[in-house]
Amino acid sequence: MEFGPHFLLASLEGAVNAAVLALMAVGLSIVFGIMRVVNVAHGEFFMLGAVLAWWISSLVGAHPAYGFVVALIAAPLIVGAIAALADHFVLRRINYDPERTIVATIGLLYVLQQTTLMTFGPEARPVEAPFNKRIALPWFEKTAEGFSMYWPWGLGTTTYKLAVIAAAAVILIGLWIFMTRSRIGLIMRATQLDSEMALAYGIPVDRVYALVFGMGAAIAALAAVLVVPIQQAHYLMGHDPLLLSFIVVIIGGLGSIPGTIVAAILIGMSDGIISVFFSPTVAKILATLLVAFVLIFRPQGLFGKRVA
């Protein structure tokens, strides 16, 4: 394949990456923004979403679309409930102390991951997409007699991948409306600004925290259900997205949702494109070093305005 079509293909893959990454990172970002804690177990909530999607769709049987729709609703709810319980029984008891929370969520990471290993097993399992039609994409070429259109072999995408991008956009817009227009969103933002003052005004901060932690996990699980027909469910699948969403959240500015989305698109796209053309290991080394240096020299993130 020539460079042009190849690049288009890489960008399409990158866009799917970016969509999933944006969801995942926004989940991490609202937890950090409102509760001021870093949730290291976020990747495991993603993994749990994918594993539950497999379990639910194999339980429902029938047409794959039914199973998928049920999973799309049930998996985030279950994962969100697990996260809210973890918040209630662990994080609340250590008063959301930032360092102890990291240690506790590392513990939670192992508990979730290893429990999945014991029950789900070490295999990777596929989930069938509800619809999956290949679309071949045309490419334009300038020849002697002007532009001509042709279909290069291998250049194409599937309806499902496009649907994932659209779904991610819809969910992100919905989340933004929820945070800025709804009463619960207002309460969450009030808690973010000053949790003690919010408590004084009668906002049940404990319940808000449990809800936020559950919501962050549920968004990660939602991203996983969307991605699992493309990528199989596996008990270690949470590791890479966790690292990438850390990178995104930091580059975008800790706690800033618009910054997170911009950074997710930037990093998801470039990760997709770079790993098509270069070695993925080099891409990852550069990305991790970039994060470290951004944190050292620009702690508010590339897009953050406020000095942290």
Add this chain to the structure above:
Amino acid sequence: MIEQIRTSLFHLLLIAALAGLYFILPEYHSGVLARVMVLAVYAMGYNLLFGYTGLLSLGHALFFAAGMYGLGMAMQHLDLSSSLGILAGLITALIVSAVIGFLALRTSGVAFMIVTLMFAQAGYLTILWAGEYTRGDEGFVIQQSQRVLSGIDLSDAGNRYFAALVLFAICLFIIGWIVCSGFGKTLVAIRENEERARMLGYNVQRHKWLAVIASGVISGAAGAAYALLFGYVGATFATVQYSIFPLLYVLLGGAGTTIGPLIGTVFMFYLIDFSSELTNAYLLVAGVALILLTLFAPQGLAGELRKRVMPWLP
């Protein structure tokens, strides 16, 4: 002065007890204990930074791996002897920790954790990337004929045990000396109240930097010793998991105590040993232990001991 003598006596007794254990324990357990002592040195290095200075690093595997690969690469590719190999390992760890410390200490708190985590991850990926020399995930074996230190064959179980004990003893005395010295007291002051320490005129940044270097070199020594005693160098030792292990050992044993890391390592090692007989998901135990510790015993075993029975514990 009294404090220093009491600390030294206590440490001497501990080392004598460990030496005696070799003659009592069956072969399997003395083998385990040799490994535990090397990993305890790693945890002691970690504890100097986490327990005494109050800096939580999530990237110590980088220093462990620096020592390990410093020794391994020097012996594998430059055909150096083991003593020069150890030196190479220590120097590598010194350089790596000085650079990382210089950069990472510009941040604090959660940002420090993430920066160290990212640097360690970059280090791990670099080891994989340079697979031609490091053999990546697969790692390489240090030949038995090379594992000889001043005429002593370190692949022999008995020699290995006592070599590990010597390393452990040296590091224990160094750390005992550091924490009783003015330098160590300043580190504790920084942990307790950084602002106040700065106001009293201490150069906080410089103290922290020296603490990172001391911690990194001790962790590197453990890495080099691990490679030499057990004859294997691999990228597994640079993964995030190996950054979390010393945190786990120290939390379990007791942060800010000299013997905590050893207690924690012994405890965790046998806990994992026991649970891996029951299930292949042995890390579940590590996870549960971490959660329970943060909830109920943030001081760890030795910390509880100090609180209840022996307030003089160093």
